[in-house]
Structures are given as C-alpha cells and as structure tokens.
Amino acid sequence: MAQTPPLSAQDIRAARLEKSTLRERDLAEQLGISEAELMAAHVGHGVTRTTANPDRLMAAAEKLGEVLALTRTPSCVHEKLGRYANYHSGEHASMVLNEEIDLRIFPRHWVHGFALDQQTEKGLRRALLVFDAAGDAVHKIHLRDGSDHEAWAGVVADLALEMQDDTLRTEPREAPEPARARADRAGELRENWDKLTDTHQFLTMVSRLKMNRLGAYRVAGAPYVRPVAPQSLEALFTELSAKQVPVMVFVGNNGCIQIHSGPVTNIRMMGPWLNVLDPGFDMHLRNDHVAEVWEVHKPTRRGMAVSVEAFDSEGRIILQIFGVRKPQDRAAEFEAIASALPEAAPAEVLS
Structure with missing residues (x-):
C-alpha cells in the first residue's frame, strides 16, 4: 500500500x-x-x-x-x-525563582x-x-x-534564527516509563527512605534501587505512603479553598516544571476538567486521566514533607501538591486535609 x-x-x-x-x-x-x-x-x-x-x-x-x-x-x-x-542558568538544570513565576528548566x-x-x-x-x-x-x-x-x-x-525553514524534523516521542517496582528490595527502600534529609534526594535513592517514583510508592507501604481514592482531588482542592490553606502545586513535563505557591480559591468542575480559576493562577486538570493518587511522607531537615501526588494510567506523574512553610508555616493544616482523603479501594491500587 x-x-x-x-x-x-x-x-x-x-x-x-x-x-x-x-x-x-x-x-x-x-x-x-x-x-x-x-x-x-x-x-x-x-x-x-x-x-x-x-x-x-x-x-x-x-x-x-x-x-x-x-x-x-x-x-x-x-x-x-x-x-x-531571578533566572539561574545551569548546564543540566536552570531555574526562574520569584514569587510569581517559579520554574525548573531542563535545557536538553x-x-x-x-x-x-x-x-x-x-x-x-x-x-x-x-x-x-x-x-x-x-x-x-x-x-x-x-x-x-x-x-x-x-x-x-x-x-530569530538565520534559517527560517517552514518544515521541521522531529524525533519519535519517548514512551512514558511505567512503574518500576522491586518488592524484593522493600526493606532497603524503607531503610534508605528513613535516611532522607531533602526531597530532592528521593529520585536518586529509588534509581539506585532500580525503581522509579511510582514503583517505589507501590512497594513502600505505611507509614511512608498511603493510596488515596483516584477521584479525591476535587475534594482536596475544595477543602483547600474553603480553609484557604496555601500550597505548592507542581506540574511539569520532561523540559519544565512550573510551580504555584499560595492559596487556591475558585474551584470549578467543567465536564472532565477540574479547574482552578484564580487571579494570577489557572490550572486545568483532566480529572478523568487520574488513575492513582498517593499521600506521601518524606523526612527532611525541616520536618516531614507531605505531598499528594497523582499519576495517569501509563505511570506519568500529573501533579504534586505540597503544604508550604513560608511565610507562615501552615503545612500541618495541609497534612490534616491530606490525611482525611478517602483511601483507595484494594482494586484501585495497581501492582
């Protein structure tokens, strides 16, 4: 043909x-x-x-x-x-760091x-x-x-580039990495997890154990992680809005992670979309793409960092939400809201 x-x-x-x-x-x-x-x-x-x-x-x-x-x-x-x-350049990672626009950039x-x-x-x-x-x-x-x-x-x-071609050659899209879990190394994972002093150490740690983020969550168990009902993000954002608890909302692709720090107020569901429609910050989430949600606890020098993290059916991370400690430490309020989210039913926890 x-x-x-x-x-x-x-x-x-x-x-x-x-x-x-x-x-x-x-x-x-x-x-x-x-x-x-x-x-x-x-x-x-x-x-x-x-x-x-x-x-x-x-x-x-x-x-x-x-x-x-x-x-x-x-x-x-x-x-x-x-x-x-406040842009900071780096060969492998750069950043824009200010109250309004907060980016982590991966130049390659x-x-x-x-x-x-x-x-x-x-x-x-x-x-x-x-x-x-x-x-x-x-x-x-x-x-x-x-x-x-x-x-x-x-x-x-x-x-502007010197060459202004109207055609473009692209490379094949990288397939998302599915969960990589090693149940036989669960003990090592928990032992190393206890030794974390910064959340940025996490990915290096799980990579060394031949796992990735989602795979490690599926293996670790309590008190490190808790599976949350996949369709609980609307309840999470609604409660954060009602109590005006500031959070950090991370959304990113391979080349850029963008962060909102502050409250979320105007929460609207429109069909499959969960929307935050606030002055200075909009977020549009395909709620029907959420396959797994995890409440995650990681030790740091400043105390426990608690996050709620959502993944799609192919193992891609969709977003991460953390409590904030500055200028006022209201992380405990976020932790209380996160801990009250309904747990996932056994059939909803993939393995």
Missing part, C-alpha cells in the same frame, strides 16, 4: 484556516503532526523561528514585563501571570523555538513557544494587554 505523502506547509496552513477555532494542539493531533510542525508551517506567516536556548529566552522574557507562563502535560495545564526575573529538552505574532478574531496573539525534540510543547510565554509590546519586535529580532 502506498504511503500517504507528508503534509506540505501550504497544506497545514490551509487546514489552519479551515479550522481556525481549534486550538493548535488539537489541530496538530487531527492532522497527525506535532504542534511544533504546525508552528513551523506558519514561518513567514506570523511565526518566526527562534533559538530555544533558555539562557537567551529567559533574558528576553524579562524584557516583556508581565506575561503568562504556561507549562502543560497531556493531563494538566498550569498557567501563572507574572514577570520573568528545549529544542525548537518560535515567536508567534498573529492577529486573530479574538485579537492580537504574541507568544514565545518552546518544544522538545518530538515537537511537544515544553513551555510557552504569552503576552497580555499589560505586557511591554514595544519591546516585542526587538526581542524577536534578537532571538
């Missing part, structure tokens, strides 16, 4: 015009291409190819004033309004960059977009009405 020839850039632009109301990600999925390929097809038509180097992008973003930072996975979208400031996944500048039916859209080698979105920086639009042209000119 003859293979269907790949879509040309002109074909992709025609599809975009025909289905102008669809989000780029949804249209790309319909066309069988990556979102980065969709962007590339519009080079010269409101899109400019740019560097994806985070050192240069973060410096450029700082010039744009207040913008919207967006990081997403297939199951969750995390949006923060603020300014890019920042592969393709674009600047979007298009007039739409809803108004002017301007954004800096970053994609990984497979063409999946890593991080997006959207300008708002209050952003410094006068700086935009200079920012794009500084970031």
